[in-house]
Amino acid sequence: MDMTSRMTSHFDDAVDAFRSSARDLAPALAAAVDLLFGALTNNARILACGNGGSAADAQHFVAELVGRFERDRLPLAGIALNTDTSIMTAVGNDYGFNAVFERQVAALGQPGDILVAITTSGNSPNVLRAIEAAHERDMQIIALTGKGGGQINSLLYETDIHLCVPHDRTMRIQEVHILLLHALCDGIDALLLGDPL
Numbered sequence: 065m066d067m068t069s070r071m072t073s074h075f076d077d078a079v080d081a082f083r084s085s086a087r088d089l090a091p092a093l094a095a096a097v098d099l100l101f102g103a104l105t106n107n108a109r110i111l112a113c114g115n116g117g118s119a120a121d122a123q124h125f126v127a128e129l130v131g132r133f134e135r136d137r138l139p140l141a142g143i144a145l146n147t148d149t150s151i152m153t154a155v156g157n158d159y160g161f162n163a164v165f166e167r168q169v170a171a172l173g174q175p176g177d178i179l180v181a182i183t184t185s186g187n188s189p190n191v192l193r194a195i196e197a198a199h200e201r202d203m204q205i206i207a208l209t210g211k212g213g214g215q216i217n218s219l220l221y222e223t224d225i226h227l228c229v230p231h232d233r234t235m236r237i238q239e240v241h242i243l244l245l246h247a248l249c250d251g252i253d254a255l256l257l258g259d260p261l
């Protein structure tokens with residue numbers, strides 16, 4: 065395959081990933097909007113975490129909650145658990161990297177808060193442990209995964225929401241994840257401000 069064809073194939077594959085995700089995930093995504101809106105309007109907070117590209121996604125999502133998405137509105141309570149280098153290095157150094165999110169959930173999480181857990185494999189131990197800590201705090205989980213969901217499948221409760229992208233490549237899953245997070249922001253704004261469409 066020449067390089068131009070290789071590049072074109074990324075777009076073709078991404079379109080397929082978006083279409084299959086729309087088919088599989090739209091109802092759960094709508095439920096996730098309701099869950100987030102209910103929490104945010106009840107003085108609860110959204111905690112988000114992930115590793116690597118998913119860390120970037122978590123802080124991107126939270127920036128749009130605390131700042132704004134497309135329209136001016138009140139600030140919304142979100143915290144990215146992967147952004148504080150002092151906490152990440154102190155907890156990682158003292159308790160191990162697998163504890164970096166769990167420890168923050170234990171410190172910050174309150175009943176009714178939501179954990180947005182982002183992992184393409186569904187197998188990152190620090191994210192799995194954050195989910196367990198969130199359950200102990202009576203928090204609900206919105207999990208964004210791919211590759212069948214991995215070990216997260218056995219951790220989630222009926223009351224949690226699993227948005228599992230039907231794809232096996234990390235980059236494609238991440239591309240759909242950012243669409244899912246933007247769609248959640250759009251849904252929250254539509255409920256808060258009215259539907260401009």
Ligand SMILES: O=C(CO)[C@@H](O)[C@H](O)[C@H](O)[C@H](O)COP(=O)(O)O
Pocket residue numbers: 115116117118182183184185186187188191234235238
């Ligand atoms: O962005 C990428 C690959 O596209 C990487 O940084 C990727 O996020 C890292 O390898 C992560 O550690 C993968 O973790 P996870 O998605 O399996 O939880």
Ligand SMILES: [Zn+2]
Pocket residue numbers: 117235238
């Ligand atoms: Zn990436």
